[in-house]
Amino acid sequence: LWLxxxxxxxxxVKKGDRLTGIYEPRVGVRFLHNGRYTANVRDADFAQRFFAIWLGPQSSEPAMREALLGK
Structure with missing residues (x-):
């Protein structure tokens, strides 16, 4: 669907590259690769699912989730 x-x-993506995803309400998710804009996704369902990979309670990396949430 979002491929x-x-x-x-x-x-x-190569070792050392930086990928950034920024969610802005009413704008969507903006993606940057090494500081350069690559895409914008205006889909709230996508944003929720994408960020839940790291921030959701069912994350496969709970320690990283805690660190990202400042806990």
């Missing part, structure tokens, strides 16, 4: 957008947002 084309994800392919655009995350080009050929």
């Amino acid at each position: 084309r957008t994800m392919t655009q947002a995350f080009p050929d």
Whole structure:
């Protein structure tokens, strides 16, 4: 469903690259690769699911979740 957008947002990622996702209400999720804008996804369902990978209570990396949430 979101494959084309994800392919655009995350080009050929190499070791040391930085990927940034920023959620802004009414704007969507903006993605940057090494500080360069790559994509914008205006889909609230996508935003929720994407950020839940790291921030959701069912994250596969609970220690990272706690660190990201400042706990």
